[in-house]
Amino acid sequence: MGADAATPADSALVRRSNLSLVLRRFRDEGPRTRARVADETGLNKATVSSLVAELVDRGLLREGQIERLGAVGRPGQVIELDGRRVCGIGIEVNVDYVTALIVDLGGRVVADERLPLDVPALRPDAVLDATADLVARAVSAAHRAGSTPAGVTVAVPALVDVGTGTLRFAPNFGWRDMPVARALAERLGEPPYPIRVDNDANLSALAEHVAGAGAGVRNLVYLTGEVGVGAGVISEGRLLRGSAGLSGEVGHMPLGAGTELCGCGRRGCWETTVGLGALLRMAADPKDPVRDPARDVEDRLTELRRRAEEGHERTLTALRQIGTDLGTGASVLVNLFDPELIMLGGYFAMLGDFFLADMTESLRTRIVDPNATRCEVVLSTLGFSAAARGGAHVALEGVLADPTTVPPAVPEGSERSSSLV
Template identity: 45%
Template sequence: MLRHVSERGQCSRSAVAVETGLNKTTVTSLVGELQARGLLKEIGPQRAGSVGRPSRALTLDGSGVGALGLEVNVDYVAAFATDLAGRVLVDRRIGFDAMSAGTARSLDKLAQVIGKAVADLDRLGVALAGITVAVPGLVDAATGTVVVAPNLGWYRVSMVDRLVSAGISADVPITIDNDANLAALAEYTSGVAMGTSDLVYLAGEVGVGCGIIAGGRPFSGADGFAGEVGHVMVDPSGEPCGCGSTGCWETKVGLAALVRMAVPDHAYGTGRPLVRDPEERLAEIEQRRAEGDPRVDAAIAEVGRWLGRGTALLINLFNPRIVVLGGYFARLADRLIPVAQTELDRLGMTVVADRCGFVASTLGFGAASRGAVNVVIQRVLSDPTTIAIRHP
């Protein structure tokens, strides 16, 4: 019933009874329980143009229930929180060099960010329903373990156990998932591809992740590892990759590749002072372009070509309707898409490529943490009894 109201919007008890097939007595009982848990409220009166006494409308409440999504990536840690009805309560991104910090320091930083967000929610009188953390790597979601995150240098990291030992309450459900999978979910539920049942999301970060929505559902594969396209070899004689291989796709189109070609003096791993946030790196690249540095346009064109080549393979495999470009790809979409589309048209199967196009995400570098929030909210909608009764 809670899910029905969340999807339907404001509706009367009688409308819920008709649309769900529940009898009115059951609806009344469920409304009372959901109100006691602080998940549903009645507003009104509601008039629908009919005669007689106007009815009160049911709508999601959840103002006292919060969902927290986080992302730890090479350059930053992000936190995003909403209440059950989607009102934004926390939205921040902190520059952090996770690549150099190592596992222990990175998890300590993540725990600090979580602690601050939880304190913010406490001050607002919001109870936390759950936490989901997005990580750029292979994740065993069932055990909360990062199997491998090459760009972070993480191997077999039991994140849930580490976070609990760092002081995060064991009473709050914590889940871990791949960043691109969560970003694809965010695009499907609230982004530029909202409601598109078949899409591919490409995360433009230091690495490149791929999230897939197939038939309106996330496609994760047998072990949850589907979509690791960043480590598909595309150039055997190319650059070494953080995964240990050579010529992986992300060495051609990742943010590290763009920086290496456009501003080689500030490339990742050069030992020079790092610009901590990807937005700052992009601002530096744009500044170089404004100053007339020809390497910038050449680098963007090169990334665009390889982006189109890799995407041609993806559309042949998954036949999406839309390819959503996220992260830094979205910021440079006006220059990347024309080049990438040309390569896609040249290499993709014509009947497939003609029905698929690129679109730029509007969620920026926050897509994964927004998708992480959605996971928590969906868990509550699926089982409202996870929220304690607050008003007996």
């Protein structure tokens, strides 16, 4: 046999690669005909027809309308992404809540749930138990919708070893060296889908880059607006992780006043002046219901927004101060990364219209060359779901990389797989 002869393994690898290429084309560019895909990818028409047929058989694509572009030539049938049979589950564990979001391959939200949870006040085992219960409910909801989870990705406000799914340090939880992925897999009975763990700001940045207001923007910085403040940085279309995957902990830049103790054990961290805790301290007394971590965070922020809209001076003063301090820290990020967009997420997005002018003014006075910088500050449209949505996107990446992980669809009228309970 010649050295250049293709082995069956080589052929299978090439076909998986081509299936991925075609599926991504439909996911990224929308409906198109087989002939157009052949032109765009350089694959021959027979190969594209075979690949599309397999992706249709796996329930990832579906045949649409006939496209007629004039009277000359044969009409082509439009193929479009389906993706209802497979979904990604994004989970976020944050200081005062846990949330789940199920997104199918077509980008449709299948279900979502958020529970108030005072994470720092609970033992890690109790938090992991609650998280595993939430995952189990999400998986059941996916199955009821006729969708099979491709994976689960857990977002945490922490330094994370992504390769092992280990939380290295979560200052606002008080956790160190917690094998989150392993612990959840054990609680869920070693499920067939992979469980990953990643930083919440990184996943939020990915969500914005793929499906949010920053979709398609190649250089952006996403700032979380939670008790902690983190940054996810997209540079030239790629997420920056740093040499050890620990980048983005901007909340601990020494830009604070130095009076409040940070969760990391230091004073003077930026998040002690712009994090949610800082806003609540400035805007409300300790007994005020908006400072009750047992209440849903969006309910509390809705109340603060109502007060701001009614002209409550203490609330407005607090928000203006947040804007000024936010601009100070953001200027460091603009000078470092020169992004096209700074995306404000979490509570920043929910209340940002009250402090955006103050932030922009503070930012422009501190960046190196305001006239040359093209950076725009915008509010996230994904709200508190950004990290979970990014997690669902990461979970679905395995399907996009290898569509053969999705089994062929059960023919209509046949008995459903016992896994879809």
